Amino acid sequence: MLRIITQQAEAQAEIKRICDRTSDEQIVHKEATVREILATVKRQGDKALLHYTAEFDGQQLNGEELRVSGSELDAAYQQISKELLDAIGLAKRNIEAFHQQRVPKSWVNFGQDNIVLGKKYTPVDKAGLYVPGGRACYPSTVLMNAIPAKVAGVERIVMVTPPGQDKTINPAVLVAAQEAGVEEIYRVGGAQAIAALAFGTETIPKVDVISGPGNIYVTLAKKLVYGTVGIDSLAGPSEVLIIADRSANPVHVAADMLAQAEHDPMAAAILITDDESLADRVQTEVERQLRYHTRKLLTEKAIANYGLIIVVDTLVTAAQLSNEFAPEHLELEIREPWEFLEHIRHAGAIFLGKSTPEAVGDYLAGPNHTLPTSGAARYASALGVETFMKHSSLIEYSPEALQKVAGAINILTQAEGLPSHGDSVKFRTQPESID
DSSP: OOOEEHHHHHHHHHHHHHTTTOOSHHHHHHHHHHHHHHHHHHHHHHHHHHHHHHHHHOOOOOOGBBBOOOHHHHEEEEEOOOHHHHHHHHHHHHHHHHHHHOOOOOEHHHHHOGGGEEEEEEESSSEEEEEOTTTSSSHHHHHHHHHHHHHHTOEEEEEEEEOOOGGGGOOHHHHHHHTOOOOEEEEHHHHHHHHHHHHSSSSOOOOOEOOOOOOHHHHHHHHBBTTTTEEEEOOOOOEEEEEEEEOHHHHHHHHHHHHHHHOOOOOEEEEEESHHHHHHHHHHHHHHHTOOOOTTTHHHHHHHEEEEEEESSOOHHHHHHHHHHOEEEEESSSSHHHHHGGGGOOOEEEEEEOOOOOHHHHHHHSSOOOOOOGGGGGOOOOOOGGGGGGEEEEOOOOHHHHHHHHHHHHHHHHHTTOHHHHHHHHHHHGGGGGG
């Protein structure tokens, strides 16, 4: 049953426990397994991919079947409804419009003494997108990762996703990829897919940046290849924290909590409220909605282990607890959410008002649904076009400008014991010193 807590010390302890739920000794064992997979793929290439796909996914592929064929891509459109295609199209347009506003612009500033400073933004050459399979299919994940890469200007986008029964990929995933402009798709998943993107194989190219969520093995693999390639983030199990007052509808709040819990047995769903009556009604409503839930077993596990209702004296206290948790998704189901926003410091995405369930952000509002988890919102942000771009500093000094700072540079180079640094300036500003 969903627990209700009224003591702040206990609430803080539970918030910390849930935030740290992926930090256990099992990770050490899993990391050793992932290291072995990465090393094997780096050494054996496609051969290792085929072996691990048979072992972990139960699908016997040959080398030519790694890449999804053009005929399979074409056929996917015939296997989904017009309504689903229209919904994918709507989501694509909204996501694209939002991310087009976020493209950073190169800039140059001409200062005094002919000093020119600036930044030049350029996209990476190749991006790898990981789209999970397993418990569900995720066309929304395809759109949320592929569209920012396209908007950023990445020339080559490679997608990997684990094969399902009979070696197939869900047609909605294939359609979403094509609608987002991605047609280079490989049927491989898990840590082995991350290894292929990081190191390259005979079939799959090495990329510059890897994005997309996955299970703990995928996350650990991304962590271990970081430095060889860039990554978007280390996304953990999904989470929502809802701050609600007495004006909130308990049916809506319960549904929003279950919408997170149904993702994964380790998903977290937390309600913080200053109304004890609402807490009781939400607890009852969660049990009612769970009764005939189609994903009841895993959803119940999530609610039992990482579901929580906290009753506080004031909504300001609720905000303080929320900031300690730094949730991936934060819902403000209160009378004046915009006025309350000043109390919120850390959250991946904030959903304001009673008509804004987290699901609109998951699918088609526009802002990215790949968000920092497990407290990372204290320092990290959502995936965006910036994930697939980098910037170079631009610096130009005139002879007069260099002359003015030569003395200061020389003093600093002496302090650091780097004489050639000083000479590189002195020989330009005092040519006679060369001799």
